[in-house]
Amino acid sequence: MILNNFRKKITPVILLLIIISAGAFSVERGYAAPAKKRAGGRFFYPAPKQRASNLFEKKNVKYPFTFIVYGDSREPAGDEKDALIAQIIRERPSFVLHMGDFVLYGEEHQWKIFDFFGGRIIDNGIPIYPVLGNHEYHTREKSYPSDPEEQLRLYFKRFKYVKNKRWYSFRYGNSLFLILDTNTDYSPESYQYKWLMKELKGKAPTFLFIALHHPPYTMEAYKVTRKSEKSLAEIFESYKEKGLLKVDIVFSGHTHNYERYKYNGINYVVSGGGGASQHSIARKPGDLYDKAGKNYHYCRITVSKTNATFEMIRLNENTGEWEIADGFTLAK
Numbered sequence: 001m002i003l004n005n006f007r008k009k010i011t012p013v014i015l016l017l018i019i020i021s022a023g024a025f026s027v028e029r030g031y032a033a034p035a036k037k038r039a040g041g042r043f044f045y046p047a048p049k050q051r052a053s054n055l056f057e058k059k060n061v062k063y064p065f066t067f068i069v070y071g072d073s074r075e076p077a078g079d080e081k082d083a084l085i086a087q088i089i090r091e092r093p094s095f096v097l098h099m100g101d102f103v104l105y106g107e108e109h110q111w112k113i114f115d116f117f118g119g120r121i122i123d124n125g126i127p128i129y130p131v132l133g134n135h136e137y138h139t140r141e142k143s144y145p146s147d148p149e150e151q152l153r154l155y156f157k158r159f160k161y162v163k164n165k166r167w168y169s170f171r172y173g174n175s176l177f178l179i180l181d182t183n184t185d186y187s188p189e190s191y192q193y194k195w196l197m198k199e200l201k202g203k204a205p206t207f208l209f210i211a212l213h214h215p216p217y218t219m220e221a222y223k224v225t226r227k228s229e230k231s232l233a234e235i236f237e238s239y240k241e242k243g244l245l246k247v248d249i250v251f252s253g254h255t256h257n258y259e260r261y262k263y264n265g266i267n268y269v270v271s272g273g274g275g276a277s278q279h280s281i282a283r284k285p286g287d288l289y290d291k292a293g294k295n296y297h298y299c300r301i302t303v304s305k306t307n308a309t310f311e312m313i314r315l316n317e318n319t320g321e322w323e324i325a326d327g328f329t330l331a332k
Ligand SMILES: [Fe+2]
Pocket: 101, 133, 134, 135, 213, 253, 254, 255
């Protein structure tokens, strides 16, 4: 009797200890529940320790070279997305940077829709360097944050050349590209943050481009800027005091439209016009783009030895033509 009572009392304690231990290990691995923590006003998955996040350095580059930026291609906005993919392929860029949210859910049937549309870019020999969006981590049952292990498997299956890296860099001629995962931890003690700081103290390129899914600045009513991306912008903008490399353009997505800002010499481009239904944007001072309404679009960046020309190219839905609707040039 006494032994039974003791067992009844001790069993929940043992179970609790097991759960706590499992939690500690999952933080080490960076995946399973409860592997999330609050930082910068939101939940992150602790970022796993990634070694060799620098993918490659391509030295022999023919100038000028062109790369395309687009994002938020989830949901089958059929005609616009189909036209956009065909247009990107016609551009014959050296590569594409996709700002994330390829899919509505990180499930195979959704990725099949990506294969059908965006996959044609890859099939045409143009690599897509991906940024992880929040929807890549979603499932139909659970919105963010969900268990990312299976979702990441489906993502990396499409982009084998990023070698299972959630965040990574590459050097292409005179340009350095730093790709972040804003779904996992990049608070100051994290692996991702330390890696980013190391890159920002490294060998200076002529042009430095950063890509991340969640925008440091946006005026979309629902998707307000989060503290974590605000703090990143503060770091980029205080590069002189911190002795960091100067970032030329920060590309992001998440907001389904186009926005452009310039603060303390840093250009911020929000490019989420790849097919998802477009958000309305109340254009306010600070946004250097002022066209209301839908902006299905992509960005074309042409890099020479001394200049980088940025152009935003949108679909005119009345004429079906692609028109340059915004742009600027960086000269070194
Ligand atoms: Fe998103």
